[in-house]
Amino acid sequence: MDAPRPSTALFDVYLRLRPAPTPDTDRFLAVEHPPSADAHPTHITIRAPANDNRKRAVEKFAFTRVFEEGAGQRELFESTGILPLIEGVLGKEGREGRDGLVATLGVTGSGKSHTILGSKSQRGLTQLALDVLYHQTAPHLVETETSPAVFASLASADVSEAYLLPAGHFLDAMYSSGSSTESRGSTYSRATTPALVRETPSSYIHMHCPGAFPTIDSVVAASKRAAAAAARPSMAVFDRLTYPSLSKYHHHHHPPSPLSPHKPQPAPNLPPPPQDSSFISLPPQPPTSKRHPPRLSALPTHPSTADLATLPAPDPTAAYAILISIKPPPNPARRRPLLFKPTEHSPDRKVVAGLRKIVCTSLAHALLVLETGLQERRVAGTGTNAASSRSHGFFCVEVKKRLRATRTANEGPWSTATLTIVDLAGSERARTAKTAGATLAEAGKINESLMYLGQCMQMQADNATASTAGAAQGVNNGGVPQANLVPYRQCKLTELLFSNSFAREGGGGGVRARQQRGVMIVTADPWGDFNATGQILRYSALAREVTVARVASVTGAIVGGAARAASGMGTAGGGAGQEELEAALAALAALREEVEVAQMLLAEETRRRQAAELSWNVAELRCEAVEAEVREEVWGEFEARMAGEQRRWRAGRAAEMDAQDEHLDRKLELLTLGLDLERAGVWEDESAETEAGKENVAPAESHFYSEDLSPSNTGKHRHHTSHHDIDIDIDIDIDMSTTEGAKTADSPAAAHLRARNSLLAREMLQLEDANRALRERLAKAEQPQQQRSPSKKMRVLKTASRGWAGSGVGLDDC
Ligand SMILES: Nc1ncnc2c1ncn2[C@@H]1O[C@H](COP(=O)(O)OP(=O)(O)OP(=O)(O)O)[C@@H](O)[C@H]1O
Numbered sequence: 001m002d003a004p005r006p007s008t009a010l011f012d013v014y015l016r017l018r019p020a021p022t023p024d025t026d027r028f029l030a031v032e033h034p035p036s037a038d039a040h041p042t043h044i045t046i047r048a049p050a051n052d053n054r055k056r057a058v059e060k061f062a063f064t065r066v067f068e069e070g071a072g073q074r075e076l077f078e079s080t081g082i083l084p085l086i087e088g089v090l091g092k093e094g095r096e097g098r099d100g101l102v103a104t105l106g107v108t109g110s111g112k113s114h115t116i117l118g119s120k121s122q123r124g125l126t127q128l129a130l131d132v133l134y135h136q137t138a139p140h141l142v143e144t145e146t147s148p149a150v151f152a153s154l155a156s157a158d159v160s161e162a163y164l165l166p167a168g169h170f171l172d173a174m175y176s177s178g179s180s181t182e183s184r185g186s187t188y189s190r191a192t193t194p195a196l197v198r199e200t201p202s203s204y205i206h207m208h209c210p211g212a213f214p215t216i217d218s219v220v221a222a223s224k225r226a227a228a229a230a231a232r233p234s235m236a237v238f239d240r241l242t243y244p245s246l247s248k249y250h251h252h253h254h255p256p257s258p259l260s261p262h263k264p265q266p267a268p269n270l271p272p273p274p275q276d277s278s279f280i281s282l283p284p285q286p287p288t289s290k291r292h293p294p295r296l297s298a299l300p301t302h303p304s305t306a307d308l309a310t311l312p313a314p315d316p317t318a319a320y321a322i323l324i325s326i327k328p329p330p331n332p333a334r335r336r337p338l339l340f341k342p343t344e345h346s347p348d349r350k351v352v353a354g355l356r357k358i359v360c361t362s363l364a365h366a367l368l369v370l371e372t373g374l375q376e377r378r379v380a381g382t383g384t385n386a387a388s389s390r391s392h393g394f395f396c397v398e399v400k401k402r403l404r405a406t407r408t409a410n411e412g413p414w415s416t417a418t419l420t421i422v423d424l425a426g427s428e429r430a431r432t433a434k435t436a437g438a439t440l441a442e443a444g445k446i447n448e449s450l451m452y453l454g455q456c457m458q459m460q461a462d463n464a465t466a467s468t469a470g471a472a473q474g475v476n477n478g479g480v481p482q483a484n485l486v487p488y489r490q491c492k493l494t495e496l497l498f499s500n501s502f503a504r505e506g507g508g509g510g511v512r513a514r515q516q517r518g519v520m521i522v523t524a525d526p527w528g529d530f531n532a533t534g535q536i537l538r539y540s541a542l543a544r545e546v547t548v549a550r551v552a553s554v555t556g557a558i559v560g561g562a563a564r565a566a567s568g569m570g571t572a573g574g575g576a577g578q579e580e581l582e583a584a585l586a587a588l589a590a591l592r593e594e595v596e597v598a599q600m601l602l603a604e605e606t607r608r609r610q611a612a613e614l615s616w617n618v619a620e621l622r623c624e625a626v627e628a629e630v631r632e633e634v635w636g637e638f639e640a641r642m643a644g645e646q647r648r649w650r651a652g653r654a655a656e657m658d659a660q661d662e663h664l665d666r667k668l669e670l671l672t673l674g675l676d677l678e679r680a681g682v683w684e685d686e687s688a689e690t691e692a693g694k695e696n697v698a699p700a701e702s703h704f705y706s707e708d709l710s711p712s713n714t715g716k717h718r719h720h721t722s723h724h725d726i727d728i729d730i731d732i733d734i735d736m737s738t739t740e741g742a743k744t745a746d747s748p749a750a751a752h753l754r755a756r757n758s759l760l761a762r763e764m765l766q767l768e769d770a771n772r773a774l775r776e777r778l779a780k781a782e783q784p785q786q787q788r789s790p791s792k793k794m795r796v797l798k799t800a801s802r803g804w805a806g807s808g809v810g811l812d813d814c
Pocket of ligand 1: 018
């Protein structure tokens with residue numbers, strides 16, 4: 001069985017074994033060493049301890065690499081791909097960084113916290129990662145403790161509704177003047193944390209340092225005020241928000257701690273430091289409002305990262321800022337679920353809203369903030385592990401990056417990549433752990449979230465195996481292996497861990513470039529709980545194989561009994577009969593073993609099927625909910641559009657009818673006018689004087705009036721209009737001489753006539769305009785019909801020529 005090395009994997013999975021607490025006991029887990037001395041082990045096998053009579057199958061698991069009991073923190077740090085993760089977070093030159101995830105998973109007491117956070121004498125992966133990060137970015141870090149403008153730019157670039165604080169500010173607010181208290185111990189142990197009953201830091205801050213937390217708004221406002229006060233030194237305002245040097249957290253008897261061999265720490269030249277040792281070393285104390293800062297020199301400095309062979313390279317063209325996120329301690333009375341927010345890059349990329357983000361400009365600051373964060377993590381002792389972590393711990397190191405200002409260009413916008421380090425709470429069996437009440441309920445939740453995590457990991461392992469098998473057989477689906485969806489949205493834990501691994505940004509081809517890469521370190525105690533460890537190994541391993549164990553004792557007993565029976569039967573059967581019997585018994589034993597393995601496989605498959613059914617049901621419910629939501633949304637939009645269309649159509653129709661009415665009114669008005677004139681006898685008289693041969697007008701046409709406006713007084717103006725089913729021909733033939741005659745006569749009738757004439761002339765012009773517009777509309781309406789059918793075209797032409805025939809106005813005039 002080879003360990004698949006999938007290219008599409010969410011993360012590499014490493015196994016770390018912890019040293020034996022009592023080495024002389026039997027271990028159930030064995031490491032398979034590869035034949036070559038240079039190669040690292042990748043496989044382990046587990047077999048049930050002797051006292052477990054139920055299962056006899058041997059299970060074999062494959063991991064990216066197995067670290068045996070002797071492996072130290074430094075070896076783990078160097079060999080688990082964390083350095084490339086850090087390089088990814090820093091980002092290549094001119095490019096944004098990529099998120100990285102380091103997580104530990106294992107049964108309670110198997111060494112997760114030891115791996116991630118270290119112990120009193122050894123640094124964990126988190127401290128080592130911070131050391132490398134600060135060492136590599138030191139020349140490129142922006143100064144936020146003293147520069148309000150830079151701090152404000154960071155604050156305004158954060159989209160997660162976080163509270164940004166400079167580290168000095170934060171630490172001072174957390175550990176204000178309690179420095180005169182006596183030393184109460186010197187042992188550093190995280191195990192004492194659960195018993196500490198103190199004010200939560202946030203309540204302390206609000207009670208004792210009102211306004212001490214600068215919100216984004218207050219810092220931005222402060223920076224604006226500072227910029228505006230040009231006469232004063234611009235630092236004046238920010239000084240009030242700036243906090244004392246880190247060196248006050250050093251013990252005066254100790255030299256500055258060489259936390260990072262690469263970067264000297266500030267000298268301890270401040271007021272007499274507290275006699276107290278690190279707050280994490282305190283035995284249980286009565287409630288008090290004072291807290292004491294961790295003593296920097298008490299924090300472990302081993303192992304060092306000074307002589308690492310390869311270090312991640314930062315972007316030389318960029319400026320960096322490093323922020324450490326801390327979730328404010330929850331109010332037990334009003335526990336709220338984590339609030340996720342999509343980021344500016346993609347709705348899939350989620351961040352937790354409402355965190356405190358501490359801008360740390362040095363490793364020492366970062367370590368102090370980390371220690372402070374650890375205090376806020378809820379730890380409650382259980383029967384299994386006295387220092388058991390009863391919550392999943394997330395340590396998020398945000399690396400902000402922007403292009404530095406040059407002579408030709410200003411600095412670019414801040415981009416963010418996050419290194420998330422996760423110490424998952426241990427899975428445990430309630431019976432073993434002897435938990436009760438709220439702690440038992442919490443354990444149930446933790447186990448549930450770990451179950452969902454297990455499903456995701458199994459799915460990823462299956463995908464990876466399928467992809468490797470597909471690649472080996474050259475079978476693929478258009479170059480893309482068919483992968484099952486990893487159900488990471490089932491719970492907050494898996495969403496937090498993996499939403500960035502699947503985030504699609506922008507919809508373009510290069511969207512996967514920023515997807516998160518991860519490292520999962522599974523911890524196991526080879527002498528611990530066989531069942532619980534086996535369960536975790538089953539869902540976390542990259543591959544698994546079940547083989548039959550030799551059940552020599554049982555088979556031997558059967559064979560021995562059979563042989564005795566055979567010999568008791570006398571010598572009649574002879575040697576041949578006995579051999580036959582032995583062979584039959586051996587076959588029987590082999591069949592029994594097969595049945596047992598088949599039963600185990602069946603049980604495993606049943607469990608997986610049930611898990612798959614569960615996720616299927618959840619997915620179906622989600623689909624239904626989404627479908628209903630989409631339906632409702634589409635229906636609402638459709639109805640709104642329909643109503644809009646109806647409104648528009650009604651308005652258009654009303655306007656059209658108004659235009660028609662107006663047109664008809666005007667025609668009627670003209671008709672009435674013409675009739676009036678006719679009645680007055682003007683037209684009859686004048687028509688007698690008009691020249692002979694004047695064109696007759698078709699009876700169907702309306703002959704309203706004629707007016708001769710030509711200079712020679714002999715011209716006539718004809719007007720034809722057609723609107724829908726109404727055809728109107730207007731002949732205007734006004735004899736100006738008559739008008740002149742009338743003018744000369746200067747009778748009331750002549751004056752009336754003149755007035756009428758000029759009114760008519762105006763009306764005629766308006767009518768002409770309306771007529772022209774109508775003709776254009778008619779022509780447009782007829783055009784498609786003419787194009788469609790030649791016969792129709794002819795019909796239209798005929799109709800048109802008939803319509804214009806009597807008026808003397810050619811089609812070209814239309
Ligand atoms: N590789 C190791 N080397 C030395 N000591 C170890 C190692 N791993 C674990 N231990 C010790 O085992 C004990 C339990 O380890 P740890 O607290 O890290 O377990 P855990 O898996 O985090 O447990 P929980 O899930 O309950 O928090 C600690 O005292 C720790 O120092």
